[in-house]
Amino acid sequence: MYLEYFQLKQEPFNIAPNPNLMYPSSRHKEAIGYLRYGLRGNGGFVMLTGEVGTGKTMVSRAVLGDLPDSFNVAYILNPTLNNIQLLQTVCDSFEILITDKNDHKALSDALQNFLIEQDKLGQSSLLVIDEAQHLSAEALEQLRLFTNLETNDKKLLQIILIGQPELQEKLNTRELRQLAQRITARYHLLPLTKDETFEYINHRVIAVGGNRPLFDKKAMTTIFQQAKGTPRLINLLADRALMGAYAQGRFFVDNKMAKQAVYEVLGSNLGSDVSHKTLKVAVLSIIAVTALITVITRNFFTQ
Structure with missing residues (x-):
């Protein structure tokens, strides 16, 4: 308008x-650098965390926009899935054709065959999961197992986990320590x-x-x-x-x-700031009045 x-x-x-509007702050440039470094390292996991609205998705899209054509990218936006649903979503994102999508083994085998074939063709495979803090411990462990498939020099599947600080807390638990050890690059985006x-x-x-x-x-x-x-x-x-x-x-x-x-x-008329100032003035006024009453009372009793 x-x-x-x-x-x-x-x-x-x-x-x-929109990556075209991204302001290249030192923090955002560092985050992009860490993600690119992690992807070049041919490791299993790269992690980007930050509070709501700090620009995690924009950073990830800036990185994905610079990837060469040799990358197959699957992007998952809603990770609140059980193990079978997660496998189904990953396969669908990579456009893997499967006859029985309710069979866990069939899904796993199809994904592994796809990764092996893509590697033979000189293609790399990347899975990006946004809002990853919603992944269950079981789903995160399954992701770790996805990265077990490897050659002598690289993983056949790389994964970028993007999430809020709760994701860091999950990965600090004992049950997910193996996954945490596979994170080759991590960055926490600040305001x-x-x-x-x-x-x-x-x-x-x-x-x-x-x-x-x-x-x-x-x-x-x-x-x-x-x-x-x-x-x-x-x-x-x-x-x-x-x-x-x-x-x-x-x-x-x-x-x-x-x-x-x-x-x-x-929905605030800067109320928090006003209230703080008002409270401060009120406290100072009470202190002044109390001091005045104390002086008057002391003078009264000493006369």
């Missing part, structure tokens, strides 16, 4: 994980800093054809504080703030508009 008004080619703060948030917002505007900044520093500070550096929340707040500027016929977002966006998106 506001694209023509701000002379933009597309929405700068769309929450879809953006304040300076990175400023650069992120301006980068997204420029990436879609913007020729000038659309947010003042106070507005970006408010967005950073309320989003806590989380890119997905930054996108939601910045997009709503731009809508507010458009509705008011303004050509940039000021702090008042940013605060209004916070209220509309998060």
Whole structure:
């Protein structure tokens, strides 16, 4: 709605994980580097973790977009599956034809034959599992068994696990220690800093054809504080703030508009900050009044 008004080619703060709009922060570049290193190493597992909305999916897509054509890639978005369903999904993702999809052995044999044949053809096979923190211990163990198939110098199946911090906690358990030992590269993605948030917002505007900044520093500070550096929340707040500027016929977002966006998106009128300040003032007032009463009382009894 506001694209023509701000002379933009597309929405700068769309929450879809578009690698073309990725801001190359030091953290995101490190994450991409770790994933690429892990895939070059011909090991079994590579792991990327981070809190909700920190850009894990975008990082993984940036890596997958640079893979050579020699990679067969299977991508699983919903890993809340039992063992047989997981096998079925993996085979379907690799487009492996199977007559009996309810037979565990048939599925396992078909997957192994596929991996062996692809290796003979000079092809590598990669399985990417998003939201991997939802995988059960049994499913994770089955994934480890998938990677048992290997030649003298490499695994026939490489796996990227992408998930929230709970995934790290699962892999720290004793029952999954064998899988944890097979992770050749891992990276935990942190939120953006304040300076990175400023650069992120301006980068997204420029990436879609913007020729000038659309947010003042106070507005970006408010967005950073309320989003806590989380890119997905930054996108939601910045997009709503731009809508507010458009509705008011303004050509940039000021702090008042940013605060209004916070209220509309998060349902908070910066209440947490206001409450903290109010509480602090109240406590200081109580201390002052108490001190005053103490002085008056002491003076009264000493007269």
